[in-house]
Amino acid sequence: METTLGEQLLLLSLDDESGVERESAKVALAIGAASLVELALARRIAIDADGVVSVTDPAESGPAPVGPPHLEAALDAVAARKKPGKVAHWIEALKKDAVAAAGKGLVDKGLVRAETKKVLGLFPVRRYPEADGSVEAAVRERLSAAVLRGASPDERTASLIALLHGAGLARLAFPTDDESRVEAAMAEIAEGRWAAPAVRRAVEAAQLALTTIVTTAVVTSVVVGA
Numbered sequence: 755m756e757t758t759l760g761e762q763l764l765l766l767s768l769d770d771e772s773g774v775e776r777e778s779a780k781v782a783l784a785i786g787a788a789s790l791v792e793l794a795l796a797r798r799i800a801i802d803a804d805g806v807v808s809v810t811d812p813a814e815s816g817p818a819p820v821g822p823p824h825l826e827a828a829l830d831a832v833a834a835r836k837k838p839g840k841v842a843h844w845i846e847a848l849k850k851d852a853v854a855a856a857g858k859g860l861v862d863k864g865l866v867r868a869e870t871k872k873v874l875g876l877f878p879v880r881r882y883p884e885a886d887g888s889v890e891a892a893v894r895e896r897l898s899a900a901v902l903r904g905a906s907p908d909e910r911t912a913s914l915i916a917l918l919h920g921a922g923l924a925r926l927a928f929p930t931d932d933e934s935r936v937e938a939a940m941a942e943i944a945e946g947r948w949a950a951p952a953v954r955r956a957v958e959a960a961q962l963a964l965t966t967i968v969t970t971a972v973v974t975s976v977v978v979g980a
Contacts, residue, residue, distance in 0.1 A: 755863060755889050758822060759788035759914055760856040764882075765865065765890045766918075766926045773869060773881035777923055783967055784921040785856055786849030787960040789828045790841065791913050794956030795949075796820045798829055801959040805840040809833045824855035841963040857882060865889055897927050901939045909949045913957050916944040920961030922968050 757765070767781045768774070775781060790807065793799040798820055800810045809832055820829055828848050832839070839847070857880065860866045866882040884890070893914075899905035900915060907915065918927055919940040928936045944961055947954070 755865075757863070757865075757889055757893075758825075758856065758859060759792055759910065759917065760785040760852050761859045761863075761865075762893050762914055763788060763917065763923075764853070764856040764860060765893065766923075768866065768882050768884070770884040770887065773866065773883035775882070776926060779971070780921045780923055780968055781926075782849045782853050783845055783964055784917045784923060785852045786845040786847075787841075787920070787964050788917055789825060789848045789852045790844055790960050791917065791957055792825055793820060793829055793832075794953050794960075795909055795913065796825075797952070799832060799956065800952060801841060801956040805842070805959050805963065806838045807832055807841060807844055808838055822855060822859065824851050827851065841959045842967060845960070845963055845967065863889075894927065900943060901928065901936060902931065907943060907948055909953065912943055912946065912948040915940050916957050916961045917964065919944050920964035920968075922965075 763781055763784050764775070767776050767778070769776065790799065790801075794801070798810060799807055801807050809829065820826055828844075828851075831847070832844065857866075857868070860882060861868045865884070865886050867885050869881045869883060870878050871881055872878055896907070896911045897915065900907040900911055918924055919937070924933065924936050924940060944958070949957070
């Protein structure tokens with residue numbers, strides 16, 4: 755069963771039994787970045803050396819569909835913006851719809867169930883308990899093969915690794931493995947030559963923007979809490 759990078763990130767973050775999402779703020783950013791990466795893999799956007807995102811159309815016969823509606827909407831948003839935005843802007847702008855689309859996609863595919871519970875009896879919170887663990891198991895196997903066993907990843911697996919690495923989410927995929935070994939392997943893969951230069955450039959820009967946003971958020975929370 756084919757899943758988007760955003761859906762795979764959400765799957766990795768969910769507790770199988772309770773459906774509670776771990777590292778929700780970081781995961782939301784990573785899923786927002788995943789929308790850009792999906793468009794780059796489809797060769798529909800380019801990101802220049804300054805991190806500016808622009809729409810491309812490599813097909814002579816006209817633009818090809820990019821898949822799920824939220825990706826079409828993301829592409830339309832990039833195309834409609836009068837002043838081109840940078841990667842960090844689009845990660846923040848796209849994350850809310852991308853997270854909602856990831857949850858809906860997993861439910862529609864029968865991989866999770868959607869449950870709404872109230873916290874303190876007042877605030878409704880959405881949970882996604884596991885319904886079918888086969889896809890998550892396959893994703894984890896691909897990640898383990900590349901990161902722990904040195905297998906050559908395809909474009910989508912390497913992109914997922916770069917997103918996890920950029921957002922500081924390695925523990926979601928490798929909760930019990932040696933952290934330093936995992937981080938080193940993920941960094942090596944993210945910097946490798948696993949895709950066409952334009953795609954790698956886009957993924958690298960998304961990874962860098964993620965790292966910057968996450969680091970800034972952590973520093974800000976520490977300063978505010980001091």
